[in-house]
Amino acid sequence: MRFRQAYCVRENTAGLIEILPHVTCADRLEPLLEEHCEAPACLEDGRVTCNKTIFASEGSFTSPNHPGNYPTDIDCITRIKVNPGYWIDLTFQSFELEPAPGCIYDYVEVFQDREDGTRTSIARLCGTRKFRSSVVVKGNSASVLFHSDVIVTRRGFVANFSELDP
Ligand SMILES: [Ca+2]
Numbered sequence: 001m002r003f004r005q006a007y008c009v010r011e012n013t014a015g016l017i018e019i020l021p022h023v024t025c026a027d028r029l030e031p032l033l034e035e036h037c038e039a040p041a042c043l044e045d046g047r048v049t050c051n052k053t054i055f056a057s058e059g060s061f062t063s064p065n066h067p068g069n070y071p072t073d074i075d076c077i078t079r080i081k082v083n084p085g086y087w088i089d090l091t092f093q094s095f096e097l098e099p100a101p102g103c104i105y106d107y108v109e110v111f112q113d114r115e116d117g118t119r120t121s122i123a124r125l126c127g128t129r130k131f132r133s134s135v136v137v138k139g140n141s142a143s144v145l146f147h148s149d150v151i152v153t154r155r156g157f158v159a160n161f162s163e164l165d166p
Contacts, residue, residue: 050076050146057082057163063146063156070106070156076146079113082163088137090144092129094158098148099127106148108157113141128154136164 050064063070098106103126111119
């Protein structure tokens with residue numbers, strides 16, 4: 001048996017794609033500009049293993065299948081939560097994604113998540129970065145969306161995060 005995990009996304013008024021919790025999807029109050037559901041591709045073992053939530057003061061995660069190439073047509077959301085009152089320092093120590101102007105094909109997008117459920121895009125990254133790249137999230141909750149389109153893959157990334165005393 002193969003399992004798929006579906007989730008809903010919408011484009012907000014700023015033109016950013018937001019991932020909606022199922023409960024919000026089913027019982028939303030505000031009309032949406034656009035809404036559709038996407039089912040990520042199944043991985044080899046039949047389970048989608050790339051969505052996860054990490055509650056820790058520090059940790060690391062990688063793109064799926066790293067250091068092998070990531071799969072095509074996949075979306076992974078890694079939610080990070082550190083202790084209240086701290087910020088998040090997110091550092092990519094290895095980063096190799098399909099390059100594109102505007103990062104329209106494959107990308108990593110870092111969001112700051114707020115307590116009221118809103119989410120702000122902080123950075124969208126793609127291509128190859130030879131040096132460590134850091135993104136600071138000025139809050140204790142973040143989501144990192146990794147997206148790949150239907151063709152061309154690379155090795156992906158290794159990301160480390162730690163809490164930052166503002
Ligand atoms: Ca691609």
